[in-house]
Amino acid sequence: MAIRSVASRRTLAGLKETSSRLLGSRSIQTFTLPDLPYDYSALEPAISGEIMQIHHQKHHQAYVTNYNNALEQLDQAVNKGDASAVVKLQSAIKFNGGGHVNHSIFWKNLAPVKEGGGEPPKGSLGGAIDTSFGSLEGLVKKMSAEGAAVQGSGWVWLGLDKELKKLVVDTTANQDPLVTKGGSLVPLVGIDVWEHAYYLQYKNVRPDYLKNVWKVINWKYASEVYEKECK
Amino acid sequence: MAASAAVTANYVLKPPPYPLDALEPHMSKQTLEFHWGKHHRAYVDNLKKQVLGSELEGKPLEHIIQNSYNNGDLLPPFNNAAQAWNHEFFWESMKPGGGGKPSGELLALLERDFTSYEKFYDEFNAAAATQFGAGWAWLAYADNKLKVVKTPNAVNPLVLGSFPLLTIDVWEHAYYLDFQNRRPDYIKTFMNNLVSWEAVSSRLEAAKAASA
Secondary structure, three states, rough: OOHHHHHHHHHHHHHHHHHHHHHOOOOOOOOHHHHHHHHHHHHHHOOHHHHHHHHHHHHHHHHHHHHHHHHHHHHHHHHHHHHHHHHOOOOHHHHHHHHHHHHHHHHEEEOOOOOOEEEEEOOOHHHHHHHOOHHHHHHHHHHHHHHHHHHOOOEEEEHHHHHHHHEEEEEEEEEOOOOHOOOEEEEEEEOOHHHHHHHHHOOOOOOHEEEEHHEEEOOOHHHHHHHHHOO | OOOOOOOOOOOOOOOOOOOOOOOOOOOHHHHHHHHHHHHHHHHHHHHHHHHHOOOOOOHHHHHHHHHHHHHHHHOOOOHHHHHHHHHHHOOOOEOOOOOOOOOHHHHHHHHHHOOOOOHHHHHHHHHHOOOOOOOOEEEEEEEEEEEEEEOOOOOOOOOOOOOOEEEOOOHHHHOHHHHHOOOOEEEEEEEEEEOOOOOOOOOHHHHHHHHH
């Protein structure tokens, strides 16, 4: 008697799972804020702990939350076959999804000095930088100049063009990921030049932020990505 | 202040029509010191350098703005010129003890074109909150109607063919020292405590006269 009821409970449960799947509630993956691999204050004095905390807990979290909301709305619109609603959601997806993508890369692009932050790239990336830009200093100068010249909000990137097999420096506006500048572009290092990335510490002097951020750039991560893409 | 709503500026860094600490506690003296003293000043200084020796030198600011907007394919002087204009217009959009509901003809027009002041408030708020990245939200006048407009970066209603009446700067530098990421709180504070409806009214009169 008892065994039968357990079996039927399991069967019922199984049926319930199946039916909710059949009812078309296709589960969409939601995103969560990634943890930082270092303390908020670990990048000082280049980037203040106050900025890191607000940047991560408020700005990046907001992109994640809003991206998830947009994806849920997209899912509903797709299911209903509402093409206008789908198209209308694209800018929210680009802003917030892009914000999540870009910031997830950014936290990995940074490291405390005692964990290698600021140490020049070795290996094949170091060589490629010398070939393309003359020297690491040459690259830094170019990226800092282009980052300072971004009008409004955006990012400056070191990327690898997988197709042309060469390094490129480029900028994107707002939260556009690097791939919006070219489908074969892989981001290696991105530097956030939105005012929220530096204002509390550097105020209007973005060039000072760009001078100091290099002290905590994690070239080890950039090298790993580069070597993986070059295989 | 002249009856003309136009900010001709002549590339001068005009101070706000109140002391830098006069908008406290709603907008701090520190914010004014940086926002006016550094950001706005840099737009004016850089514009002067940029047009020196060019055919734009000596031209009125609004001429440079329209010319360099170039139908959306922005030419280099646009950013500095438009931002110089926008910031002067912004300081004059605020006053100590400002904000709240307007009265008289302005209120009547807001009620005519938005159904109620509250609906206008919500629409202006939403525009300012949802302008992604850097930009501005505006109350503007065109074709005998009031409307809310949001613009990216340095763009303003002048280049979109309407008369600006009120603006709020939503570049992060405008609110970050006082509100950090909390842009909605900044917008509410601006609406409730800073808007100069007198300035909006006189700009509206000038706009109506210019459209006549």
